[in-house]
Amino acid sequence: MINKNIKKVAVLGSGVMGSRIACHFANIGVQVLLLDIVPKELTVEEQAKGITEQDQSFKNRIVNQSLGTTIRTNPSPVFSKQSLKNITTGNFDDNMKDIAAVDWIIEAVVERLDIKKQVFDQVEQHRQQGTLITSNTSGIPIHLMAEGRSDDFKRHFCGTHFFNPPRYLKLLEIIPTSYTDKAIVDFLMHYGDLFLGKTTVHCKDTPAFIGNRIGVYSMLVVAHLLEQLDLTIEEVDKFTGPAMGHPKSATFRTSDVVGLDTMVNVAKGLYEQVPNDEARELFKLPNYINKLVENKWLGEKTKQGFYKKVKDEKGHSEILVLDLPSMRYRKQQKVKSTTLEETKSIDNLTERMKVYAHGKDKAATLFRAMHYPLFEYISKRVPEITDDFFRIDDAMRAGFGWELGPFQIWDALGVQETIEKMKTEEKRLPGQSGEVASWVSEMLAAGHTSFYKIEDGKRKYYDITSKSYKDIPGTASFIVLDDIRATHTLWKNDGVSIIDLGDGVINAEMHTKMNTIDAAVIEGINKAIDLAEQQYKALIIGNDGPNFSAGANLGMIFTMAVEEKYDELNHAVKLFQDTSMRIRYARIPVVVAPFNLTLGGGCEFSMHADFVQLHAETYMGLVEFGVGVIPGGGGTKEFTQRASDAYREDQIVQNVLKERFLTIGQAKVSTSAVEAFELGYMQKGKYAITMNRSRLLADAKRKALALADAGYTPPSPRKDITVLGKQGLGIVYVGANSMKSGNYISAYDQELSEKLGWVMCGGDVSAPTKVSEAYLLQLERQTFVSLVSQKKTLERIQHMLTTGKPLRN
Structure with a gap:
């Protein structure tokens, strides 16, 4: 592996992915140069302000607007606003020359090969030899982008597919070409893991790589089964959600969040690019999805998709669901399932899978109908998309939020037992034969009954080439309880x-x-x-x-x-x-x-x-303020102590206390x-x-x-904590009264604030005094217990227990 220190990165293209990738590198302290094209013409607003085409504000308009839009998204792409200091913006005309000073160039322009090649032509003019160069793409073959480039470019070039949003989704696919230096691949795998916090997955340069190839296949399996099993949208999402170890957004809500057009584009691309895939016909979209696309009901980006958020007659927000037969939105119906009820008491997900597998209701039927073709499909993608099956599990966990990868689920159900059931399944989807890949049969014939096993506290995987179990690469530094x-x-x-x-x-x-x-x-x-x-x-x-x-x-x-x-x-x-x-x-x-x-x-x-x-x-x-109490496990004492440690003679100490007080009082x-x-x-x-x-x-x-x-x-236990007494308490009382008068807090919030202030100011002391931790803990405890006896606190606790949301009473 090469020894590189990444101090500066250039991101070319400031769209949704480019800006978010830039933010994530900025999060870890890397200096980022974010570039995009110069606009074609001045806007009316720019002309009114007297801005010319030579002004930087015009030239950098696209990149600055894109970054600004990204920064305003929720959840935030940055750890802190301070991270933004690490990003410098510019444009391709003036600043492409500046890539000569960076360690890594990441291309993230529009998904068109001709445009990417034009950008690489510019990159070749300014890039220093030895600089890493990668393309963030989800669909364009990496080897096509390398064609016609210099030998040094090819050796240092690779695909790096970040999943969106890059800060939160762990998957980073590394896709080398036949020209890529192995040391570069090893470096990117390690850097992505250690510094970017990613699950790095080595992929072959095949259509949609690993994550989207398997993830979109699994979503389309469910999409086809919806009609075949006569299920509703909300039934599918209830059955394929957290109980199954999938995200809360499950299947169709995930599609709404990601954007139906994104899934459709990947599906259509796969249909065109995998002519020899036995399940190719499955990538043809069900008619109801085509109707949604025709209606431009693409999900959250168009305000409606499989779900639609509306206001009811009382002005309360309500989420309606699409009724497929009528293509109209209706109220969601409560979903009941014996299988789901049985899984509620089972924390161990592996054991929960067995309940799904042996159930008799709709949830269990869907579980088997969606997993049997998936097991068959993933077995046959080895070695097409990867030589190591565990990378498929890594991709599905990190990119799609599954708690268990498909091979892990197969293990949980019993590999041989499941194969026998797959053979007898009557209803089958396109490409589903009930037969698994030969390497799985050979594994079982050799007496190896599972894809994974634990030996000496380490999880090992079955290596197809050596026909033995090996340590999973890259996990030596992990402790897995x-x-x-x-x-x-x-x-x-x-x-x-x-x-x-x-x-x-x-x-x-x-x-x-x-x-x-x-x-x-x-x-x-x-x-x-x-x-x-x-x-x-x-x-x-x-x-x-x-x-x-x-x-x-x-x-x-x-x-x-x-x-x-x-x-x-x-x-x-x-x-x-x-x-x-x-x-x-x-x-x-x-x-x-x-x-x-x-x-x-x-x-x-x-x-x-x-x-x-x-x-x-x-x-x-x-x-704790949200449930009508103050921190009672030492938190109030600790913030009082930290305020004391921050006091200096040259400052207004009440302001230091106020800052700590508000952090608790506003439940930040x-x-x-x-x-x-x-x-x-x-x-x-x-x-x-x-x-x-x-x-x-x-x-x-x-x-x-x-x-x-x-x-x-x-x-040593502390006995030197400065509390401000009535001097500080006056500030607290005035502030709480002001907030109450402005209707920012309720009368009970005011009372809570005064109780918190009383503890943090040392209780019944008139002037600044030094006290011990033990003294503050006693005040904290007495106040906590007294508040729990109050009716309004009990109302807050009960509301939190029943709704999961705070009550302001």
Whole structure:
């Protein structure tokens, strides 16, 4: 692999993909030059302002407007507004010469070969030898773009297909040509994984590569089955959603989000480009899809597709669904399924697949009807689109959000058992014969019963060439708890498993629903600290679930409050606080590894750790105000302490307190790991960001060992925290009253604000005073318990439990 340091990237083309790719490189600190064409003529507005065709504002209008549109999209393509400082815009006429100073050129212009070749002609005039050059394309053969180029260009040229949006979708397909230097391919695979946070998938230069070839096939299978099985749109989306391990948008809502025209274009392209594909006829679109395209009902971009958002007679938003027989929109009907009901109590997705496979209702019938042709199809795409079947699983998980790839699902159902059922399936789609590829039969005949197996805590795949199991390339740096849990678990209760990660490091893995923190979790975290202090070097708190933690178990708090068990509630909050403080003062280093939702108590645990190794996509916040309480697991104390540490003689200290106060009072949640620092949840020098979620636990382990090996000494409990007393409380009261008078907050929000201010200002003290952590924790706990006894807080908690949304009462 070549040793390259990517400091500057040029992105040619500022459309939807170009601008978003530029933003993602800017997120990781790379300097980006974003270029596009010069407009053909001045607009009326430009003429009115006296702008000429020589002005940069005219020449860069297209690129600046495109980037501006991208920046305003939600969710944001950048981790922080600060990332935008890394992007410089320009145009092809004036700035193409500047690509001579970059390390990597990414072409992302319109999907037309002739235009791409024109751009490459310009690139060849200015590009320095040895500079990486890649094309972001979803459909044009990569080898056609390399034709006629210089030898150095060809050696350093490759396809890099980012999935949209690049910040959030993990798939990055790497598509070399026969000319591409292998060292370049290895570099791109590694760089995409480590620095861009991607699942990098090596693809052959075949139509639609891997992700779209299999993903669009699987969506079209369902599209054809819709009519064959007499299903409705909402039934299909209910059956093929989260219960099946697919995204919440399932099948048809995903089509609306992506744009029906996008799927249609890929399908039509495949029909034209794969004349020898046995399932080619399946890429012909069902009539109802053609009707939608004719009507220009393309999904969210046209405000209607399979679904349409409208206002009802009361002005409330409502999402209607398309009734295919009439081609009219109607109210959605409630979908019932015995199979789905049975899957609700099964957390393990592999076991859930078996329920689907053996069910008798519509959901189960669709499951089998969509997976049997898919299994047959993917088996026959090896070695056409890839030599290694596991890359198909990688592409479907990273590009389409499946929790299990198709070969993993096949394994879950039993490979041989499923093949027997596939042979007897009566209703078949175009290209479906019930026969799988010969390599699968040969694998089974040799006594290998599954595509994957776990050996010595590592997941291995069946290698077709050697007819043996091998380590999956690139995974040596990953720690996958699913693979080691069975053999490395030291202790377990209903809330936590303590798992030995080797080298003297153990991990406390939460596994409650949404990883909410209850009595079992508190017991498990404390047990893990006990074990680590007695026998190990360090402790990590992390897991492989969908979210790190949604915070405290509200149901438990609500039950205690309703039953007026205030002594028990006080004790429970004290245990929570004590656990946060044990994380802070344990005799061994404690590293927390948060990702995705890290709310309330999950945030408080992170704030008390020696170090936080967090994933780039971490949505962290103290959100307790939304349910009518203040942070009670040490969060209020911690923000008071951090405000105190930031006070300086040359500043108005009340403003520092106000900033911390508002972060809690407005329940601010970070939209990235970078913003978690900007909001004050993370502290400089005490956190690091991992781009690739698959590397998070391994990175946390390395940091934990580094702290331990450096001769870790726990900090001393704090007794020097400055609180402002009535001086600060006056500011809080005036601010809360002003917000209430302006109707920005309710009367109860005002009361909550005053209670929070009372704790953060030190309670009943008249002047700035130094207090201890223990003192602040007692104030925090007393206030928390007193608020939970209030009717309006109970109303807020109940509303959150029943609707999942905050109530402003």
